[in-house]
Amino acid sequence: MTATAPPYFSYQDKVLLMRHQVPDLLDMAKRRGANSAQLLSGTRLFEPDCQKPQYRIDAAAWLKLVGNCQQLPSPELPFLTASALLQNPYLALCQLINTSDNLRQALAQLLYFRQQLVPFLYVQLQSGHHSTRIELRPGIGLGSQQQFIAKIWLSLMLQLIRQQLGSTAGTVIYLRCPASKTAAADQTLWQTEVRYQQTFNGIEIANHLWRQPFLRPNAEAFQNARRICRQQQRLLPKRPGVLEFAGKALLRALPQLLSPEQLAETMALSPSALKRLLAQHHTSYSQLLDEVRNQLAVSLLTQHELSNKQLAERLGYSDEHNFRRAFKRWTGLIPSLFRV
Amino acid sequence: MWRQHLDKLCGSLLLLLLAILLAFQIGDLKADGRVDWWDSLGEITTLVVAASWLCLIVCSRPRGPVTNWLFAGSFLLVFSYSLDVLDEVLSYPDTIRLMSWLESFPAPVGMVLLTFGLLGWHREQLAINRQLQVRELFLRDHQLLDPLTQLYGPLYLQAVLDRELELHRQQQQPLSLLMLDISGFSDYNRRFGIAAGDHLLTQFSELLTHQLRQRDLICRYAGDCFVALLPQTEATTAQVLNRHLQQQLRQLLPEHGIALTGVVLEFSIKHHQLIQNAEAALQLASKELTKTKATAATLQVVTV
Numbered sequence: 001m002t003a004t005a006p007p008y009f010s011y012q013d014k015v016l017l018m019r020h021q022v023p024d025l026l027d028m029a030k031r032r033g034a035n036s037a038q039l040l041s042g043t044r045l046f047e048p049d050c051q052k053p054q055y056r057i058d059a060a061a062w063l064k065l066v067g068n069c070q071q072l073p074s075p076e077l078p079f080l081t082a083s084a085l086l087q088n089p090y091l092a093l094c095q096l097i098n099t100s101d102n103l104r105q106a107l108a109q110l111l112y113f114r115q116q117l118v119p120f121l122y123v124q125l126q127s128g129h130h131s132t133r134i135e136l137r138p139g140i141g142l143g144s145q146q147q148f149i150a151k152i153w154l155s156l157m158l159q160l161i162r163q164q165l166g167s168t169a170g171t172v173i174y175l176r177c178p179a180s181k182t183a184a185a186d187q188t189l190w191q192t193e194v195r196y197q198q199t200f201n202g203i204e205i206a207n208h209l210w211r212q213p214f215l216r217p218n219a220e221a222f223q224n225a226r227r228i229c230r231q232q233q234r235l236l237p238k239r240p241g242v243l244e245f246a247g248k249a250l251l252r253a254l255p256q257l258l259s260p261e262q263l264a265e266t267m268a269l270s271p272s273a274l275k276r277l278l279a280q281h282h283t284s285y286s287q288l289l290d291e292v293r294n295q296l297a298v299s300l301l302t303q304h305e306l307s308n309k310q311l312a313e314r315l316g317y318s319d320e321h322n323f324r325r326a327f328k329r330w331t332g333l334i335p336s337l338f339r340v
Numbered sequence: 341m342w343r344q345h346l347d348k349l350c351g352s353l354l355l356l357l358l359a360i361l362l363a364f365q366i367g368d369l370k371a372d373g374r375v376d377w378w379d380s381l382g383e384i385t386t387l388v389v390a391a392s393w394l395c396l397i398v399c400s401r402p403r404g405p406v407t408n409w410l411f412a413g414s415f416l417l418v419f420s421y422s423l424d425v426l427d428e429v430l431s432y433p434d435t436i437r438l439m440s441w442l443e444s445f446p447a448p449v450g451m452v453l454l455t456f457g458l459l460g461w462h463r464e465q466l467a468i469n470r471q472l473q474v475r476e477l478f479l480r481d482h483q484l485l486d487p488l489t490q491l492y493g494p495l496y497l498q499a500v501l502d503r504e505l506e507l508h509r510q511q512q513q514p515l516s517l518l519m520l521d522i523s524g525f526s527d528y529n530r531r532f533g534i535a536a537g538d539h540l541l542t543q544f545s546e547l548l549t550h551q552l553r554q555r556d557l558i559c560r561y562a563g564d565c566f567v568a569l570l571p572q573t574e575a576t577t578a579q580v581l582n583r584h585l586q587q588q589l590r591q592l593l594p595e596h597g598i599a600l601t602g603v604v605l606e607f608s609i610k611h612h613q614l615i616q617n618a619e620a621a622l623q624l625a626s627k628e629l630t631k632t633k634a635t636a637a638t639l640q641v642v643t644v
Binding site: 181 | 526535
């Protein structure tokens with residue numbers, strides 16, 4: 001990394017260890033009738049590189065590969081990918097979470113070392129009285145591959161819970177996509193309640209599950225795996241994705257609104273370069289700001305008792321009326337109804 | 341095809357003949373020297389092209405409003421161009437303007453009508469494309485097949501089950517559905533890896549195809565859950581089939597803790613109002629399957 005490298009990563013940065021994710025996915029897709037030339041077309045990857053220990057690939061290549069795999073009519077692929085990740089002997093992070101004491105510790109590790117598993121997503125936690133919600137946000141523009149990648153992450157969590165706690169009762173999956181015609185069959189793959197057409201991809205886990213001890217905690221293996229994870233962490237650039245970086249900058253500034261020029265300045269870009277970059281990631285300044293405000297509003301509303309006026313001020317709206325209208329647009333409900 | 345349009349053809353030919361007769365009635369043949377051959381060559385070509393359009397329309401279109409527009413448009417063109425050609429060899433007296441009107445007026449009108457007809461044709465084609473797409477999705481699309489086991493997937497199952505339910509209702513014939521789940525599959529996957537798990541699924545699906553009968557439809561519903569649709573079969577036969585499959589699977593994998601959990605859904609002839617469509621039936625079956633797994637039973641029969 002040179003001194004002028006930006007504090008975030010984009011499509012062309014090599015952020016993913018190939019051996020962690022690619023070989024398993026390739027093998028599974030090949031058993032489902034795809035050939036490797038077809039799968040690797042457009043990715044600029046070569047199969048012999050798959051097994052090289054420290055070979056890193058960029059987000060664009062991974063997204064292209066996922067896109068190629070999505071062409072297969074095999075809805076189980078993300079689930080199998082998650083299960084392969086969880087068993088991958090080269091992936092210290094998954095051994096780490098498998099040998100944790102409980103879900104809480106496992107998630108803490110997963111979030112701390114997340115660059116090693118799914119650097120393209122970032123997580124926001126919303127804790128309520130009975131359950132805690134994990135919301136997955138895209139760290140870079142994931143396009144049509146977002147569902148697939150989110151499914152990998154969610155299925156990984158579910159499989160961990162099922163393996164370690166024996167059942168997935170008390171979990172709910174939230175998906176942004178509408179229910180497909182085969183939703184009933186997909187339900188069999190998830191093996192838990194799934195809600196479609198939500199505002200985010202995520203999972204809700206009942207609070208009593210977080211501290212329930214895991215089946216096979218192993219302190220020694222845990223320490224070992226953690227050491228390896230720390231070493232890995234030094235090798236992989238610990239930078240957030242473009243959208244995560246920009247989103248967090250906007251969030252920090254609220255209730256002040258960061259203008260596009262100011263945002264560009266924090267990202268060491270010219271305003272027009274920022275505009276281009278965001279367009280590459282299928283979004284824009286106003287869209288990003290809107291999403292940030294949406295998330296903050298929902299999280300404030302679920303956690304605190306605030307009046308509309310206070311909320312409008314906290315989110316940088318000029319008046320209550322504008323806030324109410326925006327809220328209606330995000331959730332389909334007015335804030336007072338949402339509180340109930 | 342052209343026979344459908346005989347009435348239109350006769351009518352328009354008559355009209356054309358009348359116009360030509362009228363032209364000969366009014367006009368006189370020009371002397372040879374005054375005919376501009378190059379000009380008439382161009383006009384004859386346009387006439388031939390317009391006439392060929394008319395022929396193509398008549399030969400390829402069924403009766404209907406869109407065809408009528410197309411026909412009327414191209415006929416007016418033919419009409420106008422024929423008089424145009426006649427104009428080259430006949431000279432009309434200056435006092436009668438009728439022929440020059442008949443010659444120039446129908447062409448633009450025909451063009452407009454033709455355009456209108458083409459617009460209709462375009463819409464028609466869009467509708468046909470849409471319909472073809474739907475049908476294609478259904479019959480030819482390999483997306484309906486599960487790529488790993490080459491069995492049908494849930495979408496196809498739903499469609500066939502809907503049809504079978506309808507038949508069952510109409511013809512009062514027995515119908516059963518057997519939903520099977522390989523219990524212990526996720527442990528197997530974890531112990532031996534996903535490649536081994538995939539291999540097991542392929543083997544099991546081959547077993548299913550060999551053991552079940554020709555008329556049964558076998559689907560990979562999701563993951564390790566399979567569905568066999570058994571037309572003209574009662575629950576007792578389905579139970580026998582299931583026991584048979586259990587034995588076969590045990591022979592296939594003697595010592596890996598793999599077994600089958602199954603649910604037989606028998607659609608009774610008496611009270612069929614309970615289950616309206618395939619989706620509801622499949623949902624019920626998978627709910628019962630979860631219950632059966634929880635009680636550690638191997639088979640449950642549900643009559644709906």
